[in-house]
Amino acid sequence: xxxxxxxxxxxxxxxxxxxxxxxxxxxxxxxxxxxxxxxxxxxxxxxxxxxxxxxxxxxxxxxxxxxxxxxxxxxxxxxxxxxxxxxxxxxxxxxxxxxxxxxxxxxxxxxxxxxxxxxxxxxxxxxxxxxxxxxxxxxxxxxxxxxxxxxxxxxxxxxxxxxxxxxxxxxxxxxxxxxxxxxxxxxxxxxxxxxxxxxxxxxxxxxxxxxxxxxxxxxxxxxxxxxxxxxxxxxxxxxxxxxxxxxxxxxxxxx
Ligand SMILES: [Zn+2]
Numbered sequence: 001x002x003x004x005x006x007x008x009x010x011x012x013x014x015x016x017x018x019x020x021x022x023x024x025x026x027x028x029x030x031x032x033x034x035x036x037x038x039x040x041x042x043x044x045x046x047x048x049x050x051x052x053x054x055x056x057x058x059x060x061x062x063x064x065x066x067x068x069x070x071x072x073x074x075x076x077x078x079x080x081x082x083x084x085x086x087x088x089x090x091x092x093x094x095x096x097x098x099x100x101x102x103x104x105x106x107x108x109x110x111x112x113x114x115x116x117x118x119x120x121x122x123x124x125x126x127x128x129x130x131x132x133x134x135x136x137x138x139x140x141x142x143x144x145x146x147x148x149x150x151x152x153x154x155x156x157x158x159x160x161x162x163x164x165x166x167x168x169x170x171x172x173x174x175x176x177x178x179x180x181x182x183x184x185x186x187x188x189x190x191x192x193x194x195x196x197x198x199x200x201x202x203x204x205x206x207x208x209x210x211x212x213x214x215x216x217x218x219x220x221x222x223x224x225x226x227x228x229x230x231x232x233x234x235x236x237x238x239x240x241x242x243x244x245x246x247x248x249x250x251x252x253x254x255x
Pocket of ligand 1: 158159160161162221222223224225
Protein backbone atom coordinates (compact mmCIF):
# COMPACT_ATOMS: atom_id res chain seq x y z
CA UNK A 1 0.00 0.00 0.00
CA UNK A 2 1.77 3.16 -1.13
CA UNK A 3 -0.33 5.57 1.00
CA UNK A 4 -2.01 5.41 4.38
CA UNK A 5 -4.84 7.88 5.02
CA UNK A 6 -5.69 8.98 8.55
CA UNK A 7 -9.00 10.31 9.88
CA UNK A 8 -12.54 10.31 8.53
CA UNK A 9 -12.77 12.32 6.40
CA UNK A 10 -9.04 11.88 5.87
CA UNK A 11 -7.11 14.81 7.33
CA UNK A 12 -3.65 13.61 6.30
CA UNK A 13 -1.69 10.79 4.76
CA UNK A 14 1.59 9.06 5.43
CA UNK A 15 3.75 6.80 3.27
CA UNK A 16 4.49 3.33 4.67
CA UNK A 17 7.85 3.45 2.87
CA UNK A 18 8.92 6.40 5.04
CA UNK A 19 7.27 4.97 8.16
CA UNK A 20 9.46 1.90 7.71
CA UNK A 21 12.50 4.19 7.97
CA UNK A 22 11.18 5.65 11.25
CA UNK A 23 10.68 9.11 9.76
CA UNK A 24 7.85 11.10 11.35
CA UNK A 25 6.04 12.77 8.47
CA UNK A 26 2.63 13.64 7.06
CA UNK A 27 0.98 15.42 4.19
CA UNK A 28 -2.38 17.00 4.83
CA UNK A 29 -5.59 16.86 2.84
CA UNK A 30 -8.10 19.67 2.36
CA UNK A 31 -9.91 18.36 5.43
CA UNK A 32 -7.06 19.18 7.81
CA UNK A 33 -7.87 22.27 9.88
CA UNK A 34 -5.69 25.21 10.73
CA UNK A 35 -3.30 25.70 7.81
CA UNK A 36 -2.65 29.12 6.32
CA UNK A 37 -0.14 30.49 3.83
CA UNK A 38 3.42 30.96 5.10
CA UNK A 39 3.63 34.39 6.63
CA UNK A 40 6.02 36.05 8.96
CA UNK A 41 6.24 36.02 11.92
CA UNK A 42 3.31 33.71 12.61
CA UNK A 43 3.62 29.98 12.01
CA UNK A 44 1.36 28.95 9.13
CA UNK A 45 0.47 25.80 11.01
CA UNK A 46 -2.22 26.37 13.59
CA UNK A 47 -2.85 24.67 16.88
CA UNK A 48 -5.61 22.52 15.38
CA UNK A 49 -3.21 21.13 12.78
CA UNK A 50 -0.58 20.53 15.43
CA UNK A 51 -3.11 18.50 17.40
CA UNK A 52 -4.01 16.37 14.36
CA UNK A 53 -0.36 15.62 13.54
CA UNK A 54 1.07 15.30 17.07
CA UNK A 55 0.35 11.53 17.31
CA UNK A 56 2.81 11.02 14.44
CA UNK A 57 5.66 12.41 16.55
CA UNK A 58 5.76 15.79 14.84
CA UNK A 59 6.33 18.75 17.14
CA UNK A 60 4.76 21.60 15.23
CA UNK A 61 5.71 24.05 17.94
CA UNK A 62 9.14 23.87 16.27
CA UNK A 63 8.31 23.96 12.59
CA UNK A 64 10.65 25.59 10.07
CA UNK A 65 9.08 26.98 6.92
CA UNK A 66 10.10 29.13 3.97
CA UNK A 67 8.84 32.09 2.08
CA UNK A 68 8.46 29.98 -1.05
CA UNK A 69 9.37 31.79 -4.26
CA UNK A 70 9.48 29.04 -6.96
CA UNK A 71 13.27 29.00 -6.95
CA UNK A 72 15.96 26.53 -5.96
CA UNK A 73 17.59 28.23 -2.97
CA UNK A 74 18.35 25.95 0.00
CA UNK A 75 18.00 27.11 3.61
CA UNK A 76 19.63 25.04 6.33
CA UNK A 77 17.92 25.32 9.70
CA UNK A 78 18.50 24.07 13.24
CA UNK A 79 15.37 25.52 14.78
CA UNK A 80 11.77 26.24 13.92
CA UNK A 81 10.45 29.50 12.54
CA UNK A 82 10.58 31.40 9.28
CA UNK A 83 13.76 30.34 7.48
CA UNK A 84 13.56 33.09 4.88
CA UNK A 85 13.20 32.98 1.14
CA UNK A 86 13.78 29.65 -0.56
CA UNK A 87 12.22 26.43 -1.77
CA UNK A 88 14.38 23.79 -0.13
CA UNK A 89 14.74 23.49 3.63
CA UNK A 90 17.34 21.19 5.17
CA UNK A 91 18.20 20.11 8.69
CA UNK A 92 20.44 17.74 10.61
CA UNK A 93 18.72 18.46 13.92
CA UNK A 94 16.37 15.84 15.36
CA UNK A 95 12.79 16.89 16.15
CA UNK A 96 12.90 20.12 14.15
CA UNK A 97 9.92 19.85 11.81
CA UNK A 98 10.33 21.05 8.23
CA UNK A 99 7.28 22.12 6.22
CA UNK A 100 6.48 23.03 2.65
CA UNK A 101 3.13 24.29 1.39
CA UNK A 102 1.61 23.27 -1.91
CA UNK A 103 -1.53 23.23 -4.05
CA UNK A 104 -0.46 21.34 -7.23
CA UNK A 105 3.28 21.88 -6.80
CA UNK A 106 5.34 18.89 -5.71
CA UNK A 107 6.41 18.46 -2.11
CA UNK A 108 9.48 16.23 -2.06
CA UNK A 109 10.99 14.67 1.06
CA UNK A 110 14.63 13.56 0.94
CA UNK A 111 15.79 11.50 3.90
CA UNK A 112 19.23 10.10 4.70
CA UNK A 113 18.43 7.78 7.64
CA UNK A 114 22.01 6.71 8.37
CA UNK A 115 23.47 10.18 8.03
CA UNK A 116 20.52 11.70 9.87
CA UNK A 117 19.82 14.44 7.37
CA UNK A 118 16.51 15.63 5.97
CA UNK A 119 15.39 18.05 3.29
CA UNK A 120 12.00 19.12 1.95
CA UNK A 121 11.55 20.79 -1.41
CA UNK A 122 8.68 22.75 -2.95
CA UNK A 123 8.77 22.31 -6.73
CA UNK A 124 6.43 23.62 -9.40
CA UNK A 125 7.28 24.14 -13.04
CA UNK A 126 9.58 27.04 -12.27
CA UNK A 127 11.36 25.02 -9.60
CA UNK A 128 11.65 22.17 -12.09
CA UNK A 129 13.29 24.50 -14.62
CA UNK A 130 15.63 25.75 -11.88
CA UNK A 131 16.33 22.16 -10.77
CA UNK A 132 15.25 22.56 -7.15
CA UNK A 133 15.12 18.79 -6.62
CA UNK A 134 18.67 18.43 -7.87
CA UNK A 135 19.71 21.36 -5.67
CA UNK A 136 18.22 19.59 -2.65
CA UNK A 137 20.28 16.45 -3.33
CA UNK A 138 23.34 18.62 -3.94
CA UNK A 139 22.95 20.44 -0.64
CA UNK A 140 22.56 17.15 1.24
CA UNK A 141 25.67 15.84 -0.52
CA UNK A 142 27.64 18.91 0.53
CA UNK A 143 26.60 18.25 4.13
CA UNK A 144 27.92 14.68 3.87
CA UNK A 145 25.12 12.51 2.49
CA UNK A 146 25.86 10.03 -0.25
CA UNK A 147 23.00 10.44 -2.76
CA UNK A 148 22.76 6.65 -3.09
CA UNK A 149 21.79 6.50 0.60
CA UNK A 150 18.83 8.86 0.15
CA UNK A 151 15.18 7.92 0.23
CA UNK A 152 12.89 10.26 -1.68
CA UNK A 153 9.12 10.70 -1.69
CA UNK A 154 6.83 12.80 -3.86
CA UNK A 155 3.53 13.89 -2.30
CA UNK A 156 0.14 14.64 -3.93
CA UNK A 157 0.61 17.17 -6.71
CA UNK A 158 -0.59 17.90 -10.22
CA UNK A 159 -0.26 14.91 -12.52
CA UNK A 160 0.30 14.88 -16.28
CA UNK A 161 -3.41 14.01 -16.61
CA UNK A 162 -4.35 17.52 -15.45
CA UNK A 163 -1.40 19.74 -16.33
CA UNK A 164 -1.65 21.34 -19.74
CA UNK A 165 0.94 24.07 -20.34
CA UNK A 166 1.88 26.45 -23.14
CA UNK A 167 5.06 27.94 -24.58
CA UNK A 168 5.61 30.14 -21.54
CA UNK A 169 6.45 26.94 -19.65
CA UNK A 170 7.93 24.82 -22.42
CA UNK A 171 10.44 27.41 -23.65
CA UNK A 172 12.35 27.73 -20.36
CA UNK A 173 11.98 24.00 -19.68
CA UNK A 174 13.40 23.01 -23.07
CA UNK A 175 16.24 25.52 -22.66
CA UNK A 176 17.11 24.03 -19.26
CA UNK A 177 16.79 20.38 -20.34
CA UNK A 178 17.32 20.35 -24.11
CA UNK A 179 17.93 16.58 -24.27
CA UNK A 180 15.17 15.52 -21.89
CA UNK A 181 12.15 17.80 -21.98
CA UNK A 182 10.38 15.95 -24.81
CA UNK A 183 10.19 12.86 -22.63
CA UNK A 184 8.12 14.83 -20.12
CA UNK A 185 5.90 16.94 -22.40
CA UNK A 186 3.25 15.35 -24.62
CA UNK A 187 1.98 17.64 -27.40
CA UNK A 188 -1.81 18.05 -27.23
CA UNK A 189 -2.35 20.73 -29.88
CA UNK A 190 -0.71 23.82 -31.37
CA UNK A 191 1.36 25.42 -28.61
CA UNK A 192 -0.04 23.04 -25.95
CA UNK A 193 1.58 20.21 -24.05
CA UNK A 194 0.73 17.93 -21.16
CA UNK A 195 3.63 18.21 -18.74
CA UNK A 196 4.71 15.43 -16.40
CA UNK A 197 6.41 17.18 -13.50
CA UNK A 198 6.68 13.86 -11.67
CA UNK A 199 8.85 12.36 -14.42
CA UNK A 200 10.92 15.54 -14.71
CA UNK A 201 11.67 15.59 -11.00
CA UNK A 202 12.26 11.87 -10.70
CA UNK A 203 14.81 12.30 -13.48
CA UNK A 204 16.50 15.12 -11.58
CA UNK A 205 16.70 12.97 -8.46
CA UNK A 206 18.13 9.92 -10.23
CA UNK A 207 20.54 12.00 -12.30
CA UNK A 208 21.77 13.48 -9.01
CA UNK A 209 22.48 9.96 -7.73
CA UNK A 210 19.28 8.88 -5.93
CA UNK A 211 18.49 5.22 -6.59
CA UNK A 212 15.29 4.81 -8.64
CA UNK A 213 14.06 2.07 -6.31
CA UNK A 214 14.27 4.52 -3.41
CA UNK A 215 11.91 7.07 -4.92
CA UNK A 216 8.30 6.67 -3.77
CA UNK A 217 5.60 8.45 -5.73
CA UNK A 218 2.01 7.35 -5.11
CA UNK A 219 1.03 9.46 -8.16
CA UNK A 220 -1.90 11.07 -6.42
CA UNK A 221 -3.06 13.95 -8.62
CA UNK A 222 -4.39 17.05 -6.88
CA UNK A 223 -6.30 18.00 -10.03
CA UNK A 224 -8.12 14.65 -10.22
CA UNK A 225 -8.83 14.51 -6.50
CA UNK A 226 -10.19 17.87 -5.45
CA UNK A 227 -12.38 15.89 -3.05
CA UNK A 228 -9.21 15.22 -1.06
CA UNK A 229 -6.66 17.86 -2.01
CA UNK A 230 -6.40 21.50 -3.02
CA UNK A 231 -5.67 22.24 -6.69
CA UNK A 232 -4.71 25.75 -7.73
CA UNK A 233 -5.23 24.71 -11.35
CA UNK A 234 -8.75 23.41 -10.81
CA UNK A 235 -9.94 25.77 -8.11
CA UNK A 236 -7.98 28.99 -8.53
CA UNK A 237 -7.77 30.61 -5.14
CA UNK A 238 -7.69 27.74 -2.67
CA UNK A 239 -6.11 26.53 0.52
CA UNK A 240 -2.76 24.85 0.88
CA UNK A 241 -1.63 21.35 1.71
CA UNK A 242 1.30 21.07 4.07
CA UNK A 243 3.89 18.32 3.95
CA UNK A 244 5.91 18.09 7.12
CA UNK A 245 8.66 15.82 8.42
CA UNK A 246 11.22 15.72 11.22
CA UNK A 247 14.26 13.61 11.92
CA UNK A 248 13.38 11.27 14.78
CA UNK A 249 14.55 12.26 18.23
CA UNK A 250 17.76 10.47 19.19
CA UNK A 251 17.12 7.62 21.59
CA UNK A 252 19.67 5.82 23.72
CA UNK A 253 20.91 2.66 22.04
CA UNK A 254 19.47 -0.40 23.69
CA UNK A 255 21.94 -2.51 25.66
ZN1 LIG B 1 -5.10 14.51 -12.74
